[in-house]
Amino acid sequence: MAKVTPHFLSLTGRQNRPNTLVNALYRLTVPLAFLGTTVTVQADELEVTFPTLNVAEYHAPYVAVWLADARGKRVVDIAVWYDTDMANNEGEKWLKDLRMWWRRSGRSASMPIDGVSGATHRPGTSSIDLNGRFEDVPAGDYFVWVEAARELGGRETLKVPLSLPVKQTVNTSAQGQHELSSIQLLMEPAQ
Amino acid sequence: MKKSLLIGATALALTLASPFSEAHRVWIKPSTTSVSGDSEWITFDVAVANGIFHPDHFAYPAERLSVVSPTGKPVDIQNQQKLRYRSVFDVELTESGTYKVFNASQSLVAFWKDEEGERHFWPGRGKTGTVEEFYQAVPQDADDLNVMETANRLETYVTLGAPTADNNKLTGKGLELKALTHPNDAYTGEPIDFQFFMSGDKAHGTKVIVVKDGEKYRDTAGGVEVTADQEGKISLQFDEPGMYWLEAEYEDNKAKAPAKKRRASYVLVFEVLPL
Structure with a gap:
């Protein structure tokens, strides 16, 4: 059965979805979904929650999300949230502070990465759509990594295991200490 | 008066020619080694001193340094200033890849x-x-x-984006490092493998000392001393991230007349990053 993969959804957080063209398209896809008879909507997603921090000068964290194999090698870049609005791409100056992701992927990438790069998110829960993101990944054991680094703040990484292809419902989470509250991975078996 | 000047000059020449024979250490220390973005500036200290990295002796003249871009182009150092105990300068990185900052003399x-x-x-x-x-x-x-035939080499590497090595071929002059692990790809808990060459030949027996920054705050200097194997190789591994100073010395009797010995030194500053 064919699946519609709304790629442009992958970076839009639930709680802070501004009224942009992309989100207008999102609202359009909901009625569109009923037009086709072969459309399947899966609940494959990663929820990333940042704490609200009571600090004098808060900057939203830079965040990278990626799939890596058991040896740590990056397989798929899922999301990179950074300051995309600065003139002359100056927001890229701090990408290196996502130092795990920078080594595994970022330093070799040409920014922005299509379908991966996006603006920073405010505190709260953001949802990343994972539908179809791992279709081309060979069967095996992987980890979904999340790394957050904040200006004048700290850095934290979390990871949850994921075996592909998904054979039974996955609902795994990891708790953070300071820069990340938690991450939660929800995956359903491929149809 | 004349005599004391001569002695002063001699001491200085020794310091610059062979940091090993004196207790002094020489370094080019970048503020950081791996940066991101379309372009970025890195600022450097260059000094001859007693402790790592605590400038307290002599400002190494920055104009003696060369900078080569990832594609092999010469790069100007900028904002150069000779201070009392160190020289400072900046390099603007505009090409993606690894820049080499060095001095080599024979x-x-x-x-x-x-x-x-x-x-x-x-x-x-x-x-x-x-x-x-x-x-x-x-x-x-x-x-x-x-x-003696002497050769001294002073190096550091900095990278915009991913590390590259295209601009870094062995010259066959003096003591040189072949970085089996790229100096800008050194991480805690992972082996860092280097190979030394003397005049193009594997430098068996090269003596290497590596000292981490913050030496002045430690009761014991805490340097690692290793000797290169038959292949001229050493393998290092560090638990602590930081800026590290590496000095290698090689000496043998294979000099051409009128020299009886050849002696070479090599200094590298590199950063070990945490994951």
């Missing part, structure tokens, strides 16, 4: 005592001694005449 040197027992050194400060000049300038029948 010279014939001689030490001897004159009839009054006074020690002499040739050639003078910052000068390069050649074989022709040696026969003119150095009394061949002097007491304790010691003639």
